[in-house]
Amino acid sequence: MFTIIQAAGWPIWPLLACSVVALALIIERMMSLRPQLVAPEGLLEQALQASHDNLPSQEVITQLHDHSVLGRILASGWHALQTEPLITADDLRSSMEAVGRQAAHELDKHLVALATIASAAPLLGLLGTVIGMIDIFGSQAPGTSNPVQLAQGISMALYNTAFGLMVAIPALMFWRYLRARVDAYVLGFELDAERFVRHLLAMRARLK
Numbered sequence: 001m002f003t004i005i006q007a008a009g010w011p012i013w014p015l016l017a018c019s020v021v022a023l024a025l026i027i028e029r030m031m032s033l034r035p036q037l038v039a040p041e042g043l044l045e046q047a048l049q050a051s052h053d054n055l056p057s058q059e060v061i062t063q064l065h066d067h068s069v070l071g072r073i074l075a076s077g078w079h080a081l082q083t084e085p086l087i088t089a090d091d092l093r094s095s096m097e098a099v100g101r102q103a104a105h106e107l108d109k110h111l112v113a114l115a116t117i118a119s120a121a122p123l124l125g126l127l128g129t130v131i132g133m134i135d136i137f138g139s140q141a142p143g144t145s146n147p148v149q150l151a152q153g154i155s156m157a158l159y160n161t162a163f164g165l166m167v168a169i170p171a172l173m174f175w176r177y178l179r180a181r182v183d184a185y186v187l188g189f190e191l192d193a194e195r196f197v198r199h200l201l202a203m204r205a206r207l208k
Contacts, residue, residue: 011128011156015121015163022117022171025110029178033107038185039070044192047074048199055082055203069103073189077196081204089201096193103189107182111175118171125164132157 035041047064050056055078065075076099080092087095132154 011124011131011160012163015124015128015160015167018117018121018124018171019167022114022167022174025114025117026171026174026178029110029114029174032109033178033181033185037068038107039188039192040068043068043070044074044196047071047078047196051078051200051203053203058082069107069185070189070192073099073103073193074196077193077200081200085204089197092200093194093197096197100186100189100193104182104186107185111178111182114171114175114178118168118175121168121171122164125160125162125168128160128164129157132160 050060050064055061061075061078061082064071064078066072073096077092077096080087080095084091
């Protein structure tokens with residue numbers, strides 16, 4: 001491996017840095033986007049049951065808020081209704097939507113950086129290729145033929161191109177996978193929040 005890095009020359013160092021950062025971002029997002037941390041199965045049903053007859057206690061609201069991302073969105077509905085019992089349906093939806101937008105922004109964290117690496121890695125590989133070609137042409141100048149420099153230029157050109165693609169392809173694949181997972185979570189948030197709003201309004205109507 002060290003021999004390949006030496007043959008690729010200095011242009012490969014930015015690619016190595018990109019590969020390390022991309023791997024760290026992928027691991028962090030894979031861990032952070034686990035269902036049990038974002039939208040645990042059955043959480044909405046538990047929240048509906050907990051507020052079937054009345055709003056739960058502040059302790060229960062806090063527990064739900066700290067439970068997961070979806071729990072934070074649902075708890076915002078309880079909190080809004082607790083703070084303002086006569087809140088309108090539109091204001092209740094707006095309150096939960098604001099929390100939902102913030103949650104979606106948090107789920108998107110680092111995905112832009114990963115997409116940037118996927119786009120930039122082939123360009124960095126191309127930069128190494130161009131630098132390698134410059135070395136090749138320099139070694140073939142009239143009266144200055146240098147086989148060693150020619151071989152180094154070819155190695156630099158090919159290794160950087162290959163390594164750029166090796167970094168970009170997995171980064172792009174994981175970005176698309178994580179992007180699709182976040183989109184699915186956000187859609188689920190919207191559906192669950194709407195169902196929860198209708199439940200809270202119906203519960204309040206029964207208590208009047």
